[in-house]
Amino acid sequence: MSNRKKTPLIFKHLFLAVSSILFVFPFIWMILSSFKTSSEVLQGSFWPKEFHWENYSEVLEIIPFHTYIFNSFYTSLLITIYVLISSALFAYMLAFYKFKGKELTFGVVMATYMIPGAVSYVPVYVMLAKMGILNTHFGYIISLAVSVFGIFYLRQAFLKVGYEIVEAAKIDGASDWKILWKIVFPVTRSSFVTLGLVTFIENYNNYIWPALVLKDNDKKLITNGIADYFINSSLGRDWSHIMVASTIATVPLLLVFLVLQKWFLSGVSDSGIKG
Amino acid sequence: MAQLLFEHIYKKYDNDTTIVKDFNLEVQDGEFIVFVGPSGCGKSTTLRMIAGLEEITDGNFYIDGQRMNDVAPKDRDIAMVFQNYALYPHMTVFENMAFGLKLRKYSKKEIEERVKHAAEILGLEEYLERKPKALSGGQRQRVALGRAIVRNAKVFLMDEPLSNLDAKLRVQMRAEISKLHHQLQTTTIYVTHDQIEAMTMASRIVVLKDGIIQQVGTPKEVYDRPANVFVGGFIGSPGMNFFKGTLTESAFIVGDWKLQVPEEKLECFKNNGYMNKEIILGIRPEDFSVSQTSEDLPHQTKVTVHIEVAELMGSETYLYSNHDGQSFVARVDSSTDVQSQSKMDLMLNMEKAHYFDAQTEKRIIL
Incomplete structure (x- = not known):
């Protein structure tokens, strides 16, 4: 290769390295801070003078982590499954059905995407209260079981599959459910994984809505748990403890990401259909 | 194998555009019918109405005397070959051909036999474990044909199956499809805009323009006695x-x-x-x-x-x-x-x- 090609490659790598550091820095800083004393965190030195491992045992004694993490993990998982199914069904209809008012339906769905989430808090809260499922995980999960982004995202992925394959499957004798499950899903699997991961992380990190809906201590999620114990508490803020709690809370997400990253990164490379 | 009967078939879309007007035709058992015409003449739409992928606005369509207007595609006992092959990209050649049989709950043994037989006819035996991605255009087209053959359907529908192939391969596949029809004797409806394909393959040609049948006849009839100026100009190369x-x-x-x-x-x-x-x-x-x-x-x-x-x-x-x-x-x-x-x-x-x-x-x- 000529020099003309090499130079920009170095710049590219440099750019990627710098931006990677920018993104990963807060994360590293959080982990390192979890070993510092509270005052050291505020002083802003990068490396801890001394590693205070006891921070971890202290924090694990203070709050019921296993309950919170379990709550967060399983509600996020169920929400993710619901979102994947509901988005897939809705997107299938939008991508492959022909009916009057399809564009309008899609338009209305997309329009709701523009409404800020906070606007729906009050009406959904009232609805959950009337149904008597406020302060239950079921109510919380149901209120998040449909994602407009998910519908939009899967619709775009499904459109790439192509109409003819679906028609071919129909003539081969497949029902809509079979087409979705045996043809469309395998072809768009990476989109499902991506949507699943994004949904899981989003719900695992969700803070305001669960704080409004889930009141009992044993039902709270990890985000609200950390906030209650360390930020809104009367004990004052112990920053090193907050960092410890945040670090522990991140572990399940990292695990999920590590397991699925192959799919997450593979993108939509397997959709080569036309010759 | 089957007889098809079209009675005053119309296709209209919402905005009142009529795609197919008063389409009447009787197709005999084992015939190879070619719908030919310029793009937008309604030939593909008619084919899709036969398949059940498009609703029939008005008129009656029968297969073997049974009215099919409201029958779902999978229950019409038809097989279709699409222009861009429409193979399932995540399945191997074998799975592609077996999919329709699996859905119809054939035994494993029978599926294997039928796929092997079709692969033999089409010369695809070596490629059964490959994915469509790893095949050439001609091979993909053969897999699409194979998918239709294994089903033993009453009617084959082909929607411009050769138009994505290069000129040389097209001539070769043309002959192969004709040979295949000779072997299987399945009633076939073939759509093309290429009058040479129509002339060389058809037992009868249906010439369409603006959704209206211009002439129905054997290639020789259509060539020797064109019903109107359009047919004369369209059939033959160069035209009349x-x-x-x-x-x-x-x-x-x-x-x-x-x-x-x-x-x-x-x-x-x-x-x-x-x-x-x-x-x-x-x-x-x-x-x-x-x-x-x-x-x-x-x-x-x-x-x-x-x-x-x-x-x-x-x-x-x-x-x-x-x-x-x-x-x-x-x-x-x-x-x-x-x-x-x-x-x-x-x-x-x-x-x-x-x-x-x-x-x-x-x-x-x-």
Whole structure:
């Protein structure tokens, strides 16, 4: 290769390295801070003078982590499954059905995407209260079981599959459910994984809505748990403890990401259909 | 194998555009029917109505005497080959062919047998474990055919199956599909815009334009007796030449050409009131020939033309010219040396000429 090609490659790598550091820095800083004393965190030195491992045992004694993490993990998982199914069904209809008012339906769905989430808090809260499922995980999960982004995202992925394959499957004798499950899903699997991961992380990190809906201590999620114990508490803020709690809370997400990253990164490379 | 019957089929879309108008046709068991016409003529739409992928707006459609209008595609017992193959990209060739059988709950053994048999017919045995991505265009097309064959369906539908292939492969696959039809004898409806495919493969051709059937007939019928100007121009390569002119007592007059019309035909025109009226004369490129010395060949009329372009095609030469503002092509033996931009005499075989009404553009039955 000529020099003309090499130079920009170095710049590219440099750019990627710098931006990677920018993104990963807060994360590293959080982990390192979890070993510092509270005052050291505020002083802003990068490396801890001394590693205070006891921070971890202290924090694990203070709050019921296993309950919170379990709550967060399983509600996020169920929400993710619901979102994947509901988005897939809705997107299938939008991508492959022909009916009057399809564009309008899609338009209305997309329009709701523009409404800020906070606007729906009050009406959904009232609805959950009337149904008597406020302060239950079921109510919380149901209120998040449909994602407009998910519908939009899967619709775009499904459109790439192509109409003819679906028609071919129909003539081969497949029902809509079979087409979705045996043809469309395998072809768009990476989109499902991506949507699943994004949904899981989003719900695992969700803070305001669960704080409004889930009141009992044993039902709270990890985000609200950390906030209650360390930020809104009367004990004052112990920053090193907050960092410890945040670090522990991140572990399940990292695990999920590590397991699925192959799919997450593979993108939509397997959709080569036309010759 | 099956008989198909179309009764006054219409296809309209919401905004009142009519795609197919009053389509009537009876297809016999084992026929190879080709729908041919320019793009937008409604041929694909009609095929999709047969498949059940498109709703029939009005009229009745029967397979073996059973009304199919409201029957789901999977229950019509049809198989379809799509233009871009529509193979399932995540499945191997074997799985692609087996999918329809699996859904219909055939035993594993039977599926294996049928797929193997189809693969044998199509020469795909070596590729059964490959994914479509790893196949060439021709092989993909064969898999698409295989998917149809294994099902043993009553009717095969093919929607421009060869148009994504290169010219050489197209000719080869054309012959293969014809051979396949010979072997299987399955009633087949084949859609194409390529009149050569229609001529070479069809037992009967259905020529369509603007959603209306122009003519139904065997390739020879359609070629020899086109029902109207459109069919004459569309079928044949190059298509028929047309001259608008006037019929007089002695000849057909176009500009300064006086073309001798055979006696008995002249008599017929007289009886049908076409005398001294404008009509359209159609003549195929091959019915021109290079003028020899003698002028006494029966029903040949000599004309002098100015050749604009002469195209040597190998065994023959296409001569492009125009007369009285009406351009035409003549196809002559390439042994005659013709230069572009030259003058020469051509003979017209008036016995082979076709006549069309100038108003309706329909063939004048003689």
